[in-house]
Amino acid sequence: MNKLITAAAILAAAMGSTSVARAADVEVIHWWTSGGEQAAVSVFAREFDALGGDKWVDTAIAGGENARAATLQRILGGDPPGAAQFNPGRQYEELISGGQLLDLTDLATKENWATVIRPASISAACLVDGHWWCVPVNIHSWNWAWASIPAFKKAGVELPTSFDDFLAKAPKLKEAGIIPFAIGGESWQINGAFGVIQTAMLGLDKRQALLKDKDMSIAEGPDMTKVFEEFRAFKQFSDDGSANRNWNDTTNLIVTDQAGIQIMGDWARGEFGVAGKKPGVDYACLALPVDHPTVSTGGDIFLFPKNKDAAVEAAQLKLASMMISPRVQALFNNAKGSMPVRDDVDMSLADDCMKKGLEIIKDPKNIAEDAGRWLSNDTTGQMNDLIAQFWSDDTMTVADAQAKYVDILKAAD
Incomplete structure (x- = not known):
């Protein structure tokens, strides 16, 4: 009888152990759908699956706003994914305050994330x-202009050293049958380009005073008037096809030497990589002005909604640990075009553009904190709409656009 009890106890213990350690599917929602983005996210999926047991289940939803909305709907509806991509900032503050995210603090402490x-x-x-509520996976910077080296050679002009210099050289590009300035029609693209020009013209101190401290003397002043005037000057050098074009198709105009420059974040570098293009030969990554370059510290984070399944929670922690590991940081960011969030990784594969960004970011004085840390989604959306309207509607005056910009900042939460 005792032997039967002992055997039953051993079997039960073994079954319990198997239950705790069983494999789990981890559904990951993200918005990486372009060629370069897919190459990067496949690094995460491949490396996670290679750990054994648990499986990455890919749910790609085009458009960041759409993917975030789907994630929030799933969480609030009681059917959360295992992990979801967000941008760092205020997009997920309600999930934290509502206790709906897995607390990663023990893992972060063990692995010394801080x-x-x-x-x-x-x-x-x-x-x-x-407390740690998410894992940052990269440093993305908006502050880049991507240039086709063959396009500038065809036009007989050197690469620009500032945005003013580009505007002076743009007519030569146009005369050579090249689109001087490539831009897409989505509001976030247009506002992003505006923000890069704004940073270059205002400088980091005034930019922070404007966007973080809501300094109305800057918003209403002549410096911001010049920003709007400069941005409008770019319009004459864009093409008629921009209105319905997404960002990666716009990047392809640079890749195929049909356009001179595109202002876009460093995720564009992944598109050049997929196309087999080489920095310094086929394209240039320009941080303008070249005598005072800056990088912004945006990027992507992954959060992990609470899950009642212990196996899924264990897999979530394993995934978070893998994403921040030195090996995966090197592989992922080389594919993505971004910079790793840690500096103890093997960067032997880094190309010249990544090396340039890493050199710029060494000096804190060159770092522009991402405006999403200070502005709510609603405020950012209003700015996107305003700048897109200013870009597309030539009847909107600089004075009218600046006045509306001021009103948005005054009402910002």
Whole structure:
């Protein structure tokens, strides 16, 4: 009888152990759908599956706003995914306050995230009130102009050293049958380009005073008037096909030497990589002005909604650990076009553009904190709409656009 009891107890213990350690599917929602983005996210999927047991289940939804909305709907509806991509900032603050995210603090403490992740502003997006609620996976910067080297050679002009210099050279590009300035029609693309020009013209101190501190003397002043005037000057050098074009098709105009420059974040570098193009030969990554370059510290984070299944929770923690590991950071960011969030990774595969970004970011004085840390989704959406309207509607005056910009900042929460 005792032997039967003992055998039953051993079997039960073994079954319990198997239950805890069983494999789980981890559904990951993200918006990486372009060629370069798919190459990058496949690194995560491949490396996670290679760990054994648990499986990455891919749910790609085109458009960041659409993917975030789907994630929020799933969480609030009681059917959360295993992980979801967001941008660092205020997009997920209600999920934190509502207790709907898995607390990663024990894992982060064990792996010393607070020390290895840099700069500090990257950690701040996930480290809230002493707890880690997400994992940052890259440093993306908006502050780049991507240039076709053959296009500028065809026009007989050197690469620009500033945005003013580009405007002076743009007529030569146009005369050579090249689209001087490539831009897509989505509002976030247009506002993003506006923000890069704004940073270059205002400088980092005034930019922060404007967007973080809501300094109305800057918003209403002559410096912002010049920003709107400069941005409008770019319009004459764009093409008629821009209205319905997405960002990666716009990047392809640079890749195929049909256009001179595109202002776009460094995720564009992945598109050049997929096309087999080489920096310094086929294209240039320009941080303008070249005598005072800046990078912004945007990027992507992954959060992990709470799940009642212990196996899924264990897999979520395994996925978070893998995403921040030195090996995966190197592989993923080389594919994505972004910079790793830690500086102890093997960067032997880094191309010249990544090396340039890493050199710029070494000096804190060159870092522009992402405006999404300060502005709510609603405020950002209003700015997107305003700048897109200013771009498309030539009847809107600079004075009218600046006045509306001021009103948005005054009402910003």
